[in-house]
Amino acid sequence: MNIFILEDQFIQQRIMEKLVRKACEELGIRCRNLVVTAKPDLLLLESKACANNLYFLDIEISGCETKGLEVAREIRKYDAHGHIVFVTTHSHLSPVTFKYKVAALDFIVKVADQDELELKIREILTIADERKTVVDDNDWFVFDNKFTKFQIPFNSIYYFETTDIPHKIRLVSENRTLEFYGDLKDIEAKDPRLFRCHRAFIVNLMKVESIDKTKKEIIFQGNLNSGEPKRMIPASRQLLKQLLEKIGDRGLLHQSNF
Numbered sequence: 001m002n003i004f005i006l007e008d009q010f011i012q013q014r015i016m017e018k019l020v021r022k023a024c025e026e027l028g029i030r031c032r033n034l035v036v037t038a039k040p041d042l043l044l045l046e047s048k049a050c051a052n053n054l055y056f057l058d059i060e061i062s063g064c065e066t067k068g069l070e071v072a073r074e075i076r077k078y079d080a081h082g083h084i085v086f087v088t089t090h091s092h093l094s095p096v097t098f099k100y101k102v103a104a105l106d107f108i109v110k111v112a113d114q115d116e117l118e119l120k121i122r123e124i125l126t127i128a129d130e131r132k133t134v135v136d137d138n139d140w141f142v143f144d145n146k147f148t149k150f151q152i153p154f155n156s157i158y159y160f161e162t163t164d165i166p167h168k169i170r171l172v173s174e175n176r177t178l179e180f181y182g183d184l185k186d187i188e189a190k191d192p193r194l195f196r197c198h199r200a201f202i203v204n205l206m207k208v209e210s211i212d213k214t215k216k217e218i219i220f221q222g223n224l225n226s227g228e229p230k231r232m233i234p235a236s237r238q239l240l241k242q243l244l245e246k247i248g249d250r251g252l253l254h255q256s257n258f
Contacts, residue, residue, distance in 0.1 A: 001129065002053040003031055004046065006068060007087070008038040008061045015114065016056060016087075016121075023122045029129050038062075040071045048176060049150040051079050054128045056108070059088040072102040078175040083128040141191065147181040158220050159233055160187055160194075160202040172231070197243050198236045205246055216240060 003020060007013045017036045024031045035046050040061060047053055055075060061067035072084050083105040090109075106124050111117055142151045156173040163170050163179065169187065171178045188196050197203045197218060209221045209230070220231045235243055 001029060001031055002033045002047070002050050003035070003056070004043050004053055005034070005036045005056045006038070006040060006043050006061065006071060007036070007056070007058045009058075012058075012110065013038070015117070019114075019118050019121050020056075020125070023118070023125050027122065027125060027129070029125055040067060044071065044074055047075065047082075048078055048178070051082065051151070051153060053079055053082045054125070055082060055084045056087055057084060059086050059090070069100045069102075072104070073100055076102050080175070083124075083131070085124055143180070143182065143187070143190075145182060145186075150178065150180070152178070154191070154193070154204070155206060157204045158207050158231055159204060159218075160184065161233070162200045195243060195246055197239055198234050201233050203233065203235075203243075208247055211235065211240075211244065211247065213240065213244075218243075 003024075005013065005016050005020070007016055013036050017034065020034065021031070023029070033050075035043065037043050037046075038061070043055075047055070055072070057068040057071055059066065059068040061071075064070075068086060068088075072086070075082060075084065084102055085106045085108060086104055087108045087110060105128065106120075108117070108120055108124075139154050140151050141154045141157060143149065152171070152173060156175060158172045158174070161170050161172070162168075162184065167181050167183065169180055169182045169184065171180070184196060184200075184202055188194050188202050193205050194202050195205055203218055207220050208218055210219045211217070212219065216235045216237060217232045218235050220233075
């Protein structure tokens, strides 16, 4: 489990970090990473490298009374199953959190009694650990080289493409776009469900909905929750036959598309 704490008061940061570490150790909960910061942008950047995280978000940050709520809304764009817990000194803000529709797990009111806070954190960690999504390693795309390291649910990936910057790759998924340095050859070799359909593109075969053989275009399954139009990328004429064979083997497309 990866845990992120957004808190702009130094003393409260240390208290939360101490109690979370203690609870994880006593409960036997594996905490892969614990990030504590007062900077919303840093939290969002760090948390995008993984999913199904646990977030403790102070609602008021640097004088902005709803900053934690805004951060939670951004988190939901790429971590749909993460657990969000709001932390505040203002108990009257609890109903406001529902207006942001981020499906918060809990709401913590900062109290002077540290024992009470510790008990609350233990309860939240226990629930988050019990509810965490259990997935097989093959359902994650994990990339790790000397430049970057990240993981993303494989079934959310549409495709990889080259960019105008040499050796820089763009990953396009349902919820986000990620750029990193790497090589398309290394990416394709990571999973048989990935196919180099064009010199500049690698497609996730499991996300293909149809192929327009006339236009040489690959059409992807739409993200029903986004409301966006379906994505399309080009397919090489030389690789089209091989692409159709691979797609046919998986039975992903309707016969009419052939």
